[in-house]
Amino acid sequence: MDEKPKHFLKLTFEGGRFVDHTLPVDVVGELATLQALIHNVARALFFRANPARHRVSVGFIDAAKLHLAATEANCYSIGLSRAEELGTVTEQHEDSVIIEQAREVTLEALRCAAQGEPIPEGFPPSAYEQLSSFGKRLRPEEWLAVSNDTATKVARVDQKSRTALSKAVKQPLSVNADLDGEVDHFDDAGNRFWLRLDSGQQVEIPLNRELRRVVLETLVIRPIARMRIGGQMHVTGGGARLVAVDDLEIYDSPHADEVIKLWERLDSFDQIREGWLDGIGAPPTAEARTRAREVLARLLVSHSALPRPRIFPTPDGGVQAEWVIGAWAADLKFYPGGEVEGEAVNADTGEEDDRAFGQHEVTAEDASALATWLVGLR
Amino acid sequence: MCEKNGARVSASGEILFRQVNPGWFAQDGEPSSQAFYPWREDDECCLSVDRASKTQADAAYTLFTAPRPAGFGGTSAGVWGISVQEVDDANVTAWDDPVDACDDAPANLAHGVVDFSDHQSEKKKRNVGRILKVKALSRGRVYP
Numbered sequence: 112m113d114e115k116p117k118h119f120l121k122l123t124f125e126g127g128r129f130v131d132h133t134l135p136v137d138v139v140g141e142l143a144t145l146q147a148l149i150h151n152v153a154r155a156l157f158f159r160a161n162p163a164r165h166r167v168s169v170g171f172i173d174a175a176k177l178h179l180a181a182t183e184a185n186c187y188s189i190g191l192s193r194a195e196e197l198g199t200v201t202e203q204h205e206d207s208v209i210i211e212q213a214r215e216v217t218l219e220a221l222r223c224a225a226q227g228e229p230i231p232e233g234f235p236p237s238a239y240e241q242l243s244s245f246g247k248r249l250r251p252e253e254w255l256a257v258s259n260d261t262a263t264k265v266a267r268v269d270q271k272s273r274t275a276l277s278k279a280v281k282q283p284l285s286v287n288a289d290l291d292g293e294v295d296h297f298d299d300a301g302n303r304f305w306l307r308l309d310s311g312q313q314v315e316i317p318l319n320r321e322l323r324r325v326v327l328e329t330l331v332i333r334p335i336a337r338m339r340i341g342g343q344m345h346v347t348g349g350g351a352r353l354v355a356v357d358d359l360e361i362y363d364s365p366h367a368d369e370v371i372k373l374w375e376r377l378d379s380f381d382q383i384r385e386g387w388l389d390g391i392g393a394p395p396t397a398e399a400r401t402r403a404r405e406v407l408a409r410l411l412v413s414h415s416a417l418p419r420p421r422i423f424p425t426p427d428g429g430v431q432a433e434w435v436i437g438a439w440a441a442d443l444k445f446y447p448g449g450e451v452e453g454e455a456v457n458a459d460t461g462e463e464d465d466r467a468f469g470q471h472e473v474t475a476e477d478a479s480a481l482a483t484w485l486v487g488l489r
Numbered sequence: 490m491c492e493k494n495g496a497r498v499s500a501s502g503e504i505l506f507r508q509v510n511p512g513w514f515a516q517d518g519e520p521s522s523q524a525f526y527p528w529r530e531d532d533e534c535c536l537s538v539d540r541a542s543k544t545q546a547d548a549a550y551t552l553f554t555a556p557r558p559a560g561f562g563g564t565s566a567g568v569w570g571i572s573v574q575e576v577d578d579a580n581v582t583a584w585d586d587p588v589d590a591c592d593d594a595p596a597n598l599a600h601g602v603v604d605f606s607d608h609q610s611e612k613k614k615r616n617v618g619r620i621l622k623v624k625a626l627s628r629g630r631v632y633p
Binding site: 376387421424433463 | 510517
């Protein structure tokens with residue numbers, strides 16, 4: 112009977128993207144991270160065992176190289192083998208034992224982290240950073256089981272174990288992030304900008320000359336334009352910060368067409384002249400139009416279940432948005448000076464509902480107070 | 490104070506035609522509430538309408554938009570209708586107010602007014618305008 116081949120390491124990816132029994136290419140990088148980690152640990156153990164040596168022995172690097180030798184679709188398992196296990200080299204390297212020790216020490220360190228125990232003293236501090244970055248491509252709902260050739264040592268890597276590990280080795284938690292949001296503001300001098308996610312969380316992102324133009328354009332036309340960024344993120348108690356941008360894409364909000372239509376309507380008020388209403392009437396002021404542009408765009412994008420308003424100029428130089436919600440007629444007036452006030456009446460009962468909105472209550476970033484008022488009319 | 494030269498129209502299903510002027514007061518086939526209450530000083534609390542018992546919506550539109558002296562030379566985004574009963578329900582009153590011909594404008598015997606005089610505050614007038622807009626919208630644009 113054929114014996115199942117033994118591998119130097121076996122990795123099983125579980126949950127999230129792996130339930131379809133495939134391995135996303137984005138995650139394949141974990142294999143290279145693991146190989147580099149084992150190599151560096153082995154190197155440190157070599158010099159610890161041979162204090163008089165200044166260089167590793169010939170063939171050391173090749174002996175620590177790993178090969179993807181087998182896969183199983185259960186969520187997704189991978190067997191990694193060294194050349195010796197594959198039989199592609201005839202002789203065992205003199206430091207093979209050290210490389211196997213490196214595997215055991217690394218698995219033990221990962222296991223301890225998952226159990227909330229201190230990192231074993233045998234694990235070289237010089238590899239802490241690499242150890243804490245292993246698993247950074249996993250999402251919160253995913254985990255990875257890593258075991259040795261005899262499956263006598265199994266370590267689970269997930270967000271919880273990685274968080275504990277990063278604390279233990281005093282490194283920021285490094286995760287590969289796929290961020291989606293709007294540009295909130297930027298700090299030109301500090302070469303950074305902030306992306307506001309739909310959850311409200313803001314993430315700091317490095318800004319280089321190449322990105323600067325794109326970020327500025329996206330900021331000016333928000334909320335039409337959204338940004339999706341992939342990269343490496345450091346999470347600390349103080350917040351989240353992207354430290355490297357791998358890919359970036361600007362895309363249209365699903366409600367971009369509605370916002371453009373709204374803005375075109377407001378832009379058309381440029382044609383309104385003094386005396387536009389039978390000889391009286393001031394054209395809408397820049398303040399009123401800007402406030403209407405910002406607040407109503409935010410309402411359309413962030414509260415898309417509400418009916419779309421109709422927009423009109425008012426003879427005093429303001430702008431008025433109007434809704435009919437059931438029996439309620441609601442008007443939101445943007446006064447010439449930028450103040451915002453809502454008045455509503457129920458056409459069946461005569462009941463009234465008025466609401467003044469403070470300057471910071473309805474903004475380009477937040478129209479939830481307005482949405483709450485409108486929803487309350489239902 | 491709204492001055493008119495006719496009798497009060499008693500509550501009924503008769504439709505009163507309202508021209509939405511100017512075009513800025515309509516978007517995508519919906520009028521602004523501003524088109525349903527008198528807000529200018531020279532409106533003197535009167536909202537002009539035409540009575541369906543005396544004219545048709547298309548004729549009212551043509552008379553309103555035709556150049557002087559054949560018409561009143563106004564612009565209109567369309568004709569919307571509110572009933573006399575709806576006017577009464579909104580606590581305003583409908584009145585007959587025929588207009589005689591003058592040098593540069595024709596007569597309009599179907600002209601009427603909705604009297605807002607009992608609502609001295611601008612806010613009350615705006616609310617009546619909103620109520621009448623909802624009623625007009627439920628009926629849809631009458632013409633064109």
